[in-house]
Amino acid sequence: MKKYSSASNYKNERQSVVTIGTFDGVHIGHKTILKRVVETAKKENLDSVVLTFFPHPRMVLQQNSDIKLLNTIEERTQLLEKTGLDHLVIHPFTHAFSRLTALEYVRDILVNSLKAKKIIIGYDHRFGRNRNADIEDLKEFGKTYNFEVEEISAKEIDDVAVSSTKIRKALDAGDVETANSYLGYNFMISGEVVRGKAIGRTINYPTANLKLKENYKLVPKNGVYVVQSQINSEKIFGITSIGTNPTVGGKEKTIETHFLNFNKDLYGKEITIEFLKFIRDEETFDSVEILRQEIIKDEKFAKQYLQERE
Numbered sequence: 598m599k600k601y602s603s604a605s606n607y608k609n610e611r612q613s614v615v616t617i618g619t620f621d622g623v624h625i626g627h628k629t630i631l632k633r634v635v636e637t638a639k640k641e642n643l644d645s646v647v648l649t650f651f652p653h654p655r656m657v658l659q660q661n662s663d664i665k666l667l668n669t670i671e672e673r674t675q676l677l678e679k680t681g682l683d684h685l686v687i688h689p690f691t692h693a694f695s696r697l698t699a700l701e702y703v704r705d706i707l708v709n710s711l712k713a714k715k716i717i718i719g720y721d722h723r724f725g726r727n728r729n730a731d732i733e734d735l736k737e738f739g740k741t742y743n744f745e746v747e748e749i750s751a752k753e754i755d756d757v758a759v760s761s762t763k764i765r766k767a768l769d770a771g772d773v774e775t776a777n778s779y780l781g782y783n784f785m786i787s788g789e790v791v792r793g794k795a796i797g798r799t800i801n802y803p804t805a806n807l808k809l810k811e812n813y814k815l816v817p818k819n820g821v822y823v824v825q826s827q828i829n830s831e832k833i834f835g836i837t838s839i840g841t842n843p844t845v846g847g848k849e850k851t852i853e854t855h856f857l858n859f860n861k862d863l864y865g866k867e868i869t870i871e872f873l874k875f876i877r878d879e880e881t882f883d884s885v886e887i888l889r890q891e892i893i894k895d896e897k898f899a900k901q902y903l904q905e906r907e
């Protein structure tokens with residue numbers, strides 16, 4: 598898959614099948630569309646292209662928007678790569694871009710830059726300044742500019758019954774199992790392991806504290822989870838606590854993981870944790886000793902869960 602940092606950087610003489618969207622999560626619904634794009638391109642001897650935007654329109658158009666996304670742009674790129682697409686165009690969503698008329702957008706970006714011969718798109722897709730054009734307008738433009746529009750019907754979309762919003766809601770409720778089944782992979786978070794207060798090791802539960810690079814990445818609800826990770830290409834399971842650590846008077850939100858049967862220095866390493874199961878909400882305990890007893894129970898729960906899953 599070739600990547601381009603804007604539509605004007607896309608240089609390719611071959612005509613294409615294009616789909617357009619944010620594709621946050623690259624979930625099973627997105628994958629059915631992407632599969633259709635890849636297969637259509639093969640059948641019709643065209644190149645397959647995804648046009649996506651970054652930052653998210655809401656991050657640009659709504660002041661103080663605190664929208665959280667399922668994927669960082671890096672994750673989105675990696676997930677799209679797996680679908681077998683020929684080209685990924687990540688076009689900068691700016692104020693100027695949002696002011697393009699529907700005609701300018703279709704003519705300059707879809708037709709002149711991306712050489713669209715076919716556009717495969719959801720029935721409710723809207724585009725152009727103030728999002729005032731719809732799929733019927735796109736079909737009209739197709740007559741002028743000689744491309745075809747293939748509509749993905751409401752039924753086809755409803756049959757999958759998955760949306761990025763539903764997945765965000767599931768994660769906000771701690772329901773990682775529902776989120777994972779919609780995503781078709783385990784929801785994950787990556788970051789560098791940084792130093793904390795070094796209290797963990799004093800209760801025999803050292804925890805790797807993750808520092809996120811992107812403030813727009815969605816973090817599941819505060820609480821304790823069973824997770825898995827890949828450390829030096831070995832699969833390691835763990836228990837992750839998300840929250841402010843009120844028992845030890847914490848204020849900042851942290852994401853910290855105690856890895857099971859593991860004892861190595863992780864400071865400075867980049868790690869990814871995949872969420873498997875919610876264990877419980879974060880609580881304020883009366884003492885660190887009670888917290889330690891509780892973490893022992895969390896560990897037992899995790900081991901039991903992992904054993905039953907085998």
Ligand SMILES: Cc1cc2nc3c(=O)[nH]c(=O)nc-3n(C[C@H](O)[C@H](O)[C@H](O)COP(=O)(O)O)c2cc1C
Nearest residue numbers: 793794795796797836838842843844845855879880
């Ligand atoms: C599995 C697990 C569950 C945890 N649950 C809670 C909790 O419910 N409430 C809380 O205040 N802290 C909780 N913690 C966080 C501890 O307070 C934290 O790990 C400890 O303060 C160590 O912090 P440090 O990494 O800065 O040394 C939990 C930690 C782990 C590993």
Ligand SMILES: Nc1ncnc2c1ncn2[C@@H]1O[C@H](COP(=O)(O)OP(=O)(O)O)[C@@H](O)[C@H]1O
Nearest residue numbers: 792793794795797798803804856860862863864
């Ligand atoms: N089983 C383990 N799980 C997590 N971290 C571990 C483990 N064993 C050793 N470590 C190391 O210990 C560090 C965490 O120790 P901790 O006392 O919690 O300190 P800190 O407050 O700096 O996180 C981790 O960043 C990692 O380098």
